Amino acid sequence: MPELPEVEVVRSGLARHLVGHQISEVDVLHPRAIRKHVAGAKDFQARLAGLTIEAIRRRGKYLWFELDDNQALIGHLGMSGQFLLLPLSAEEEKHLRIRFEFADWPMQLRFVDQRTFGGMSIDELEIDESTGEGVPSTVAHIARDPFDPKFELAPLVTKLRSRHTEIKRLLLDQSVVSGIGNIYADESLWRAGIHPTRLGSSLTKVQLELLMNSAKEVMADALAAGGTSFDDLYVNVNGESGYFERSLAVYGRRGEPCSRCGKPIVRAAFMNRSSHYCPACQRPPRAR
DNA sequence: CATACCGCCTGTTAGC
DNA sequence: TGCTAACAGGCGGTAT
Numbered sequence: 001m002p003e004l005p006e007v008e009v010v011r012s013g014l015a016r017h018l019v020g021h022q023i024s025e026v027d028v029l030h031p032r033a034i035r036k037h038v039a040g041a042k043d044f045q046a047r048l049a050g051l052t053i054e055a056i057r058r059r060g061k062y063l064w065f066e067l068d069d070n071q072a073l074i075g076h077l078g079m080s081g082q083f084l085l086l087p088l089s090a091e092e093e094k095h096l097r098i099r100f101e102f103a104d105w106p107m108q109l110r111f112v113d114q115r116t117f118g119g120m121s122i123d124e125l126e127i128d129e130s131t132g133e134g135v136p137s138t139v140a141h142i143a144r145d146p147f148d149p150k151f152e153l154a155p156l157v158t159k160l161r162s163r164h165t166e167i168k169r170l171l172l173d174q175s176v177v178s179g180i181g182n183i184y185a186d187e188s189l190w191r192a193g194i195h196p197t198r199l200g201s202s203l204t205k206v207q208l209e210l211l212m213n214s215a216k217e218v219m220a221d222a223l224a225a226g227g228t229s230f231d232d233l234y235v236n237v238n239g240e241s242g243y244f245e246r247s248l249a250v251y252g253r254r255g256e257p258c259s260r261c262g263k264p265i266v267r268a269a270f271m272n273r274s275s276h277y278c279p280a281c282q283r284p285p286r287a288r
Numbered sequence: 289c290a291t292a293c294c295g296c297c298t299g300t301t302a303g304c
Numbered sequence: 305t306g307c308t309a310a311c312a313g314g315c316g317g318t319a320t
Contacts, residue, residue, distance in 0.1 A: 001313065079313055115297045117314060165291065182313060273313055
């Protein structure tokens with residue numbers, strides 16, 4: 001599942017190849033892929049033709065292509081989205097949703113998404129007067145992620161301590177801190193020795209600082225592993241970096257011994273999904 | 289406002 | 305063997 005490290009691998013790979021190219025033609029093959037673009041597929045296609053990709057940016061799990069005239073093409077991979085750069089002759093994927101061609105480059109950018117939780121839309125870039133920084137309005141409600149140069153730890157810790165809800169919910173809430181999904185939430189909590197159902201308000205400043213530093217650390221490790229794993233002209237992220245298989249401490253490891261203390265890892269239902277944790281290293285809160 | 293929960297999707301796997 | 309149910313889970317909308 002693409003979380004911040006996987007999206008960043010995609011962003012940097014796309015940026016390396018796509019910046020400077022002019023979009024000539026767009027085909028939407030599945031309407032659900034542009035459901036957030038209310039004006040529909042025809043409008044989506046018409047508005048992009050002729051625009052040049054000037055930069056590719058990311059906040060949390062959202063990425064966007066900066067185009068001429070402060071237009072932005074926003075993309076979210078959802079659960080199963082992929083961006084592929086392929087020769088025009090490459091066979092069509094079963095779950096191909098959107099196809100882009102370029103005026104000056106004989107390659108296709110393809111958005112492929114089996115489960116259609118991902119999608120793309122077009123938005124005006126909103127420029128902040130003081131910083132000169134632009135963010136599409138679709139992304140305005142997303143908090144800065146731990147890799148953002150303007151990310152600030154202290155106000156985040158204060159916010160977490162003010163919330164009477166479970167810490168894992170807060171980690172997954174993209175309006176609090178962005179980029180973290182179920183996998184890296186579980187890994188961060190294990191590294192920091194914090195049980196996922198502890199309330200934000202029950203944790204100390206030091207514990208929360210350790211937690212956020214752990215989150216950044218685990219995602220940096222994943223990024224380092226994933227960033228080396230794709231070749232020049234084929235960008236493919238399905239949440240599967242080499243790191244994914246080798247280095248996870250708790251996620252997907254129910255029953256296996258904790259690498260710190262040897263106790264079996266537990267899997268528990270949480271928010272219609274699951275949490276993995278060590279029952280000894282991550283002590284549960286007292287019953288409320 | 290803060291918090292909780294559901295529906296959207298499809299391919300794979302576990303279990304009977 | 306063949307079927308069904310569970311599971312994967314980010315996110316936006318809605319209910320409390």
